[in-house]
Amino acid sequence: MNLATLPGLLAVLHALAGIGFIVGLFGRWMVLAAAERAATPASMRLLARAAAPFETLVIAGSMVVFILGVLTAWAEGLPLLGPFVGAGTNWLFLSLLLFLSILPLVPLVFLPRGRVFEAALEEAETAGIVTDRLRAAWSDPVVRAAHVYELTAVTIVLVLMLAKPF
Numbered sequence: 001m002n003l004a005t006l007p008g009l010l011a012v013l014h015a016l017a018g019i020g021f022i023v024g025l026f027g028r029w030m031v032l033a034a035a036e037r038a039a040t041p042a043s044m045r046l047l048a049r050a051a052a053p054f055e056t057l058v059i060a061g062s063m064v065v066f067i068l069g070v071l072t073a074w075a076e077g078l079p080l081l082g083p084f085v086g087a088g089t090n091w092l093f094l095s096l097l098l099f100l101s102i103l104p105l106v107p108l109v110f111l112p113r114g115r116v117f118e119a120a121l122e123e124a125e126t127a128g129i130v131t132d133r134l135r136a137a138w139s140d141p142v143v144r145a146a147h148v149y150e151l152t153a154v155t156i157v158l159v160l161m162l163a164k165p166f
Helices: 006-037 041-050 052-076 091-102 105-127 132-138 141-163
Strands: none
Touching: 006 041, 006 052, 006 141, 041 052, 041 105, 041 132, 052 091, 091 141, 105 132, 105 141
């Protein structure tokens, strides 16, 4: 990869954005895990706020990764749409599908369940104790499954990009 070329420069920028995105995913997960174990609603709120910069990395990083990935594929002349352009199913097409499959989690899981969590946290702060409703919101199995899927899909995309198995 020659950094003096447009494809090389785009590939490096894409990789750096990917690093930021993955740091955001892991950082958010670690801080929110600590928040879930906190003893008071105030501590939970503080730690949830501490996860905000990681969430920003996830949101911005995912958009930048996607845009730079598409631009890199275009600059390198790679068949982004694989079977739809006669190239067969390749690692790039599978990566695109996996990455795009994460997007519906935001409006279908993260936003609505986040509102439920926020209401439970406010209720617990008013009561001054960690309520059962708040514990249930923290351990929501749908949100956990969505986060596990998100991290798994991103990990598979990373492996596909590095290994380029097909």
